[in-house]
Amino acid sequence: MSQIHVSTTLNGDPVEYLCEPDETLLDVLRDRLGLTGSKEGCGSGDCGACSVTVDGRLVCSCLVLGAEAQDREIETIEGVAQGENLHPLQQKILDHAALQCGVCTPGFIVAAKALLERNPDPSETEVRYWLAGNLCRCTGYDKIVRAVMDAAQEMRGA
Amino acid sequence: MLDKTKDPVAERDFKVVGTRPVRPDGVDKVTGRARFGADISAPGMLVGKVKRSPHAHAKLVSIDTEKALALPGVKAVVTRDDFAENKKQCDVLRNIMAREKVLYDGHAVAAVAATSATVARKALKLIEVEYDVLPHVIDVDEAMKPGAPLLHDDMITKGVDPEPETASNIAQRYEFGHGDVEKGFAEADVVVERDFKTAAAHQGYIEPHACLASFTPDGQGELWCCTQGHYAIRGFCADLLGMDISKLRVTASEIGGGFGGKTTVFLEPLALALSRKTGRPVKMVMSREEVFRASGPTASTSSRVKVGATKDGKITAGEAEFRYQGGAFKGSPVQFGAMCAFACYALENVKTVGYDVVTNRPKQAAYRAPGAPMAAFAVESVIEELAVELSIDPVELRLINAAEEGDQSSFGPTFPRIGLVETLEATKAHEHFSAPLGPNQGRGIASGYWFNFGGATSVSLNIQPDGTVALAVGTPDIGGSRASMSLMAAEELGIAYEKVKAIVADTASLGYNEVSHGSRVTFASGLATIEAARNAKKILCARAAKMWEIPEEAVEWVDGHARPAGANAGDFEPMSLADIAKVAEQTGGPISGHQEHNASGAGASFATHMVDVEVDPETGRAHVVRYTAVQDAGKAIHPSYVEGQFQGGAAQGVGWALNEEYIYNDDGRLENPGFLDYRIPVCSDLPMLDTVIVEVPNPGHPYGVRGVGETGIVPPMAAIANAVSAAAGVRMTELPMSPPKLLKAINAKKANGSA
Structure with a gap:
């Protein structure tokens, strides 16, 4: 072929x-x-x-x-940051230490960005169900969910 | 609570340690730049793939590679004939490539290198393998029975006197304990005895095994791979390929999770052998199916636990027998299970026996506190039942019997300073402890122990001309350890965290480093980092002394500066690390500190977990609604990553407790080698995971650090089983407590109740 x-x-x-x-x-x-x-x-x-x-x-x-x-x-994921400026999701993931090994992190950022583009003010439950297609074995998701909620809040304020 | 006056470590005021800065590798990991095992290529690279056995147990009669080699684009095939017999690595050799027999579904029988993945896959189909299928055995109890299919004709059980005359699937028997358990049970008012089973769970790292090997015609090799220990990989590979260790340089890529599962070799020797044969770089990456079928999950287990206590809650005896199958080769973690089982309790009479059993499954690999979680599930379930029978609060019962400093552990040594009691007190003090429960909800509590390790460690700390510090460690960073190392170096040198950058160096750049396992990295590499910084400070002080023309002893290092040690030393303006570094060339050359040692004094870490579970009585689904993990960290260097370890351990425990299991069909083939059917917890399965960091300093570390990585997976299964039991009114003794099993138990109880 x-x-x-x-x-x-x-x-x-x-x-x-x-x-x-x-x-x-x-x-x-x-x-x-x-x-x-x-x-x-x-x-x-x-x-x-x-x-x-x-x-x-x-x-x-x-x-x-x-x-x-x-x-x-x-x-x-390579298109998420704009030059030197990280996307708020990227920054919040770092601030919350919401990664350990980091191999799932690009997928989470791309998925969470897609969520916040549709729903700028998601509830914790909405975040959890939207991200249920992204597996993380290290963190137990706690810090990831907090980082996404925090980024959403910052983006709404901006 | 802690008496700080007795504790110089706890008294210390830290400036940098205990803060939560962004990790050095953070930006790379949120932008996609970080390079993991499969993220690298080389010019002229070939793709390697493995042909695997479809049979659980069979004689390997013949392997014909002729047709595969004739396919255009195929450059080499390796089989058992390409690896020399190796007595030292007998089992490792047979695990990476089957020899006389295939011993499990997924066992490697050949590997091919081709110009593309498509060609390699076609070539695998053209390799003709003739098998003589043998009866197989999957279950641990079945494997121990007389007459069970034998995996190894020469396996004579060790640790039994007299030595057995015939071979069996039992590799070794272990026994630990002290006192007289029969006497202890005679003194008990209440005795609880139960049988338990746990399923094999996989570490479930999201990154499959991957490597890139390159061998040159002069016999030099380079290997890039995702591993928890590149020095160990170097040793295995050099041995299996018959080459000098110094001729193989291994670089650890970023690692996408390991949890113990990336501490040995699978693809790496095959890729090197293919590269040696072809003279070209060879890249190999496992599929998820291969990860499940052919890399190591943990052991499945079967056990019996018996505990007796007086009416006032004093445990008079604890006895247990553990049977762990560790797959096709000896080495299940039953020894650790038997040692950790009763470690939380100060017992006069205790006895544990363990059996290491082989079955037709992939060889188990370490999984977070290997062996301990299964034993804790059994023992802590019985402790809970005892608490119910005695009408004593489960935390109180544990406090009555808790091991403390000076107590003899159930496996022999006497405990130094430990923090179990503090975790129990913190659990009791937590708001969660007395929060109301909803309908169909139950609360469970369990404690857990893990030894923690030290071991061989080398660190190099280089002070740069601009006053920044490059710190090279040799322990792959599996959870943020580069941040912790940088924090400890900054603390010791008295400079800002941002001035230090830690990297993981390759095997040619540092002395030997043991694998990142045993919760040892922050402890052992941290200890070496602190010592390396202290060695550098001596040189910094000497340089200042030289400039000031005063004796070296007259200079001290305080708050990141060299300064005269007293009024008699002279009157000189203190010099910062940057001041001294800037002129280092004029005062004697580059400045660095290094440390090489076998770290000892790793402090044990205890944890107590508390969990609320809601059970749907119609479907049997158990759902975790609240979780609090309390654990002794000694001293949290980067608290966020310490919390992360607690949370990660808890989440993995939830999966092991409620869903995860290796399911085999009657032919001994794994039926669920994918994330759809082997279901690890997803985001919507879990609540927020609360953490409490208890800090009872480890006397064996200058900052008090205890490793925290593993203990967090020891209590969850028992805590969840106890919660399920409280919610559903049925005692679950088999993992996972999946909906069908739980529903069956609930319905059986209903039927009994109405009868």
């Missing part, structure tokens, strides 16, 4: 690549484009470590084909 040519927008920039028909978006990001911030924790959509948004919709990039990104807008 020949490779497929894809034109897409990645973190605001136009990008072109060739990929296998059965190659996931996650593999394209990591292996072809060098964006290793999205992680493969399971490859089956159960852990959320590969969370990205496609046209603003939160997805597991291990469940999306690279070919499906044609004419879409893809946002990854």
Whole structure:
């Protein structure tokens, strides 16, 4: 089978690549484009470590084909900070020590950002259910939930 | 509470230690820059994949790689024939690549290196393996029975006198204790005896095992991998590949969770062997399915516990037998289980026996306080039942019998200063202790113990010309330890935290460092960091003395400055670390401090957990609604990361208690090798996890530090079982307490009640 040519927008920039028909978006990001911030924790959509948004919709990039990104807008963890300025979610995760190993952290940030874009004032329960697709084995989620609630409050005030 | 006058450590006023700054590796981890095991590539890199056994137990008759090697893009295949017999690493060798037999579903039989993952996967299918399938055994009790399928024909049980004449699946028997338990039970007014079972749980780190190996034609190797101990990996790999240790340089990547599971080798020797054969870098990454099937979960266990007490709550005897299966090779953590089981209590009569058993499952790997949680689940469940029978509050019952300084532990040594009583007092004082419960809710309490380790440690602290400090440690950072190391270095040197940056150095850059395990890092690397800083301070003072032309003894280090030690020493303006560093070239050259030692004096950490669980009587679902973890940290260097350890241990305990288990079918194949069916707690499963940091200083550390990483998983299963029991009115003795099991117990109780 020949490779497929894809034109897409990645973190605001136009990008072109060739990929296998059965190659996931996650593999394209990591292996072809060098964006290793999205992680493969399971490859089956159960852990959320590969969370990205496609046209603003939160997805597991291990469940999306690279070919499906044609004419879409893809946002990854690498596009969350603006230059030297961290996103409030990134800063609050650091301030609350809401990470231990940090391998799930990019997925949590991408997922939480998608939540706050839809719901700037989520309840603790809403945060917990929205983030239920992102597994963290280190923290017990306590500090992550607090960081997201704190970031939401700061973003509402800003 | 603490008497500070007796305690120079507790009296000390810390300036930096105890604050909560952002960790040195923080920004890298929130922006996606941090490079974990699978995040690196090399020019000309090949992809390595492993062919694994579909059988639980079979003779490995033949392996034919011819067709695979003929596939375009395939560069090499390795099998058992590529690894020499190794008496020293006999089991490790057989675990990374099956030899005479495959011993579990997922056991590696061959590995291939190819130009792409697609080609490698195709090649795996072309490797032809002939098996002679044998009967298998999965359950620990079944494996111990006479006539059970034997894994190793030559396994003669150790620790039994006289030595058995025939082979069995029991690798070793252990016994601990003192006094006379029969006499103790005779003195008891109440005796509770129960049987318990726990399922195998996986560490469940989110990052699968991954490595990149590169071997050059002159026999030098480089390895990048996610590991808790790159020095240990170097040792295993050099041994298995028959090379000098100094020719293999291992760099620890950022590690995406380990919890004990990344303390040994799986892919690493295979990747090196493939790289040696091809002369090209080889990258290998496990799938999640491979992580479950072929890396080590913890042991599943079966046990019997018997405890007797007088009417006023004094425990007169404790006795237990533990049977742990640790998978296909000897080395289950039953010894630790048997040692920790009664460690919380000062007992006159105590006896524990442990059996290390092999079964057709992946070889277990360490999992957070290995062996202790299963024993604590059993013992602390019985203690709770005893409290109910005696109508004594469970915390009071524990206080009556709690181990304290000077008591002989149930496994032998006498305890130095420990903080169990303080955790129990703090639990009682917590608002949660007396908070009202809702309908179908119950509260459970349990305590736990873990030894904590020290061990071989090397640290180098380099003072830079601009007055900042580069601190190199050799213990991979699995939970924020670089922040703790930087805090301790800053505290000792009297400079700002921001002036210190800690890194994890590779195996060529520092002396040997034991694995990041045993809750040892903040204690042992911390101790070495403090000593390294003290050594650097001596040099800083000597340099100031040289400039001032006074004797070295006349200079002291106070508040980050060298200054004359007294009026007689002379009148000189104190010099800061930066002042001295700036002119170091003129006063004798670069300044650094280092320390190499075997750290001893790791203080044990005790914890008491309190949990409220709500049980749905219609579905059998148990839901944790409130949780408080109280633990002795000795001294919390970075309190947020200490809390994080307590919370993480509690959350893993919730999973082990309520959901997680390895499920095997009749053919001995693992049925749930994925996060959908092996369900670890998700965000919506848990409430906030309250923590109380108790600080009873460890006399073995200058700041009083006790390791905190592991104890937090010891009490949760018992605490949750006790809460479930209180909520549902049924005593659950088997983990996990999943909805079907709990519902069955509730319905059985209803049926008995109406009968």
